[in-house]
Amino acid sequence: MIEFKQVKKQYPNGLLALNEINLQIEQGEFVAIIGLSGAGKSTLIRCINRMHDITDGSLLVDDVEISTLKGKGIRQLRRNIGMIFQSFNLVTRISVIKNVLVSSVPEMPLWRKVLGVFTEEEKKRALMALDRVGILDKAYVRVDQLSGGQQQRVALARTLAQNPKIILADEPVASLDPVTANQVMEDFRQINKELNMTVLINIHHVELALEFANRVIGIRAGEIVYDGRAEDVTDEVLHQIYNGSVEEGGNLSHAREAVTN
Numbered sequence: 001m002i003e004f005k006q007v008k009k010q011y012p013n014g015l016l017a018l019n020e021i022n023l024q025i026e027q028g029e030f031v032a033i034i035g036l037s038g039a040g041k042s043t044l045i046r047c048i049n050r051m052h053d054i055t056d057g058s059l060l061v062d063d064v065e066i067s068t069l070k071g072k073g074i075r076q077l078r079r080n081i082g083m084i085f086q087s088f089n090l091v092t093r094i095s096v097i098k099n100v101l102v103s104s105v106p107e108m109p110l111w112r113k114v115l116g117v118f119t120e121e122e123k124k125r126a127l128m129a130l131d132r133v134g135i136l137d138k139a140y141v142r143v144d145q146l147s148g149g150q151q152q153r154v155a156l157a158r159t160l161a162q163n164p165k166i167i168l169a170d171e172p173v174a175s176l177d178p179v180t181a182n183q184v185m186e187d188f189r190q191i192n193k194e195l196n197m198t199v200l201i202n203i204h205h206v207e208l209a210l211e212f213a214n215r216v217i218g219i220r221a222g223e224i225v226y227d228g229r230a231e232d233v234t235d236e237v238l239h240q241i242y243n244g245s246v247e248e249g250g251n252l253s254h255a256r257e258a259v260t261n
């Protein structure tokens, strides 16, 4: 379980990016976080793996207070948390499988990574992860020869091979075309359902958020203004989350179009 209690995050320049955040996310939930640019979505998910530090309150992951963890504790926390970025963060000049192998075993000694010495078990795990996201046939292809959607799947496979309990995804489909974005969201859904991994996604595409997530959290100016089931998100809720930026009187589909375009 992930638990935020009265969490605040103030950046050194004084900007209060998160204010009084209270949240509980159970193991196995699929949550989409939506909100305007600058609302605090990235900050919120990045506090969970300590890419950012909170400045007040308490943040627990599986009952461990993570805000006070130091070196070894942070590494241990990150072993259980996979992170997916909009820009994939892959080494593009090496093969798909090498990307999965190198990054999926964080505690591996550097010499083994450099020489590419991997056990049969590690290779099997990497190949299984690639199979799960449908790109096993690309295992020995260089990453720079893949499409954006395929690269995001490599990133997902790399995270899966790490066998995390939680996957944090920061705008994972923002640079993909609509069809590919749907497919990658489908991968997240399958992983969430079959492996019971918690999935927490920051996403600008409201339609995708509502279609794939079970729970939606709406953030506005660092505060949670909606937390509920995706099917309960109405025009009014969108209006509230998007600060009235959605045209008055527009119906839900117009509202969604306005905020997804």
Ligand SMILES: Nc1ncnc2c1ncn2[C@@H]1O[C@H](COP(=O)(O)OP(=O)(O)OP(=O)(O)O)[C@@H](O)[C@H]1O
Pocket: 011, 012, 013, 015, 017, 035, 036, 037, 038, 039, 040, 041, 042, 043, 044, 202
């Ligand atoms: N390192 C930083 N130092 C100071 N302010 C920051 C820093 N990172 C983010 N901010 C500010 O904190 C606020 C929240 O930013 P955040 O990136 O979390 O928003 P977001 O909702 O993820 O936006 P986007 O959808 O554009 O990625 C913004 O006002 C942003 O400018």
